[in-house]
Amino acid sequence: MAGFFASYGFSAYSSISTYSALRSPILPAFMPRPGVHQKGWGGPYANNSMFGGIGPDVQRGGSGYRVNNYMNGRWGNDLQIGGNGFGTRNTMVGASGSDRQIGGGFGTQNIFRPGTGNNVVTTRPGSNNYVDLSTFDNKYGNNIVNGAAGRTTVNVSNYRGDNTILNLNKNDTIQYNPFTGINPNVTVNGNPRYQPLFII
DSSP: OHHHHHHTTOOTTOOEEESOTTTSOOOOTTSOOBSOEEEEOOSTTOEEEEEOOSBOOEEEOOOSTTOEEEEEOSSSSOEEEOOOSTTOEEEEEOTTSOOEEEOOOTTOEEEEEOOSSOOEEEOOTTOEEEEEOOSGGGTTBOOEEEOOSSEEEEEOTTOOOBSEEEEOOTTOEEEEOTTTOOOTTEEEESOOEEEEOOOO
């Protein structure tokens, strides 16, 4: 039975549907596969966890009422698209970077954790978004955050990446470490609010 799921592109630890059957070789489920196309189940209260292959992968969250989508690109060069629906929560982890992450639409909550660098994050109207650039994973920079659609909070505390552009508006917020300030390599377009984070 395990061989059946592995051969048709199903991960042993994800409850997803995928379109990768004809494009992926037959490999054990624990091994990373070449680029896969994964789509989460829709409907109310669905829970989807997706883990990409070697890449490039396409991961699409399921849509519906209060759907929970978790997408992890793992090896980079991926496209992640959040599901739609009121109360739907999309968590997108870029891992190795060079990813494009697009949030869900009206009424969704989206958490973006871009990878090591060279990422583009895009929000959609009517959504609530959190972009975390504060982790060590973002050390290489070259990120673009298009957060003006919807309400977006970007955490740049301790961010040391280069050549990063934040396109925001007055409804958005930049969180930063007041003791170290904001990385001068971060360019802010628009008029967002600034919120100091006192990190111990």
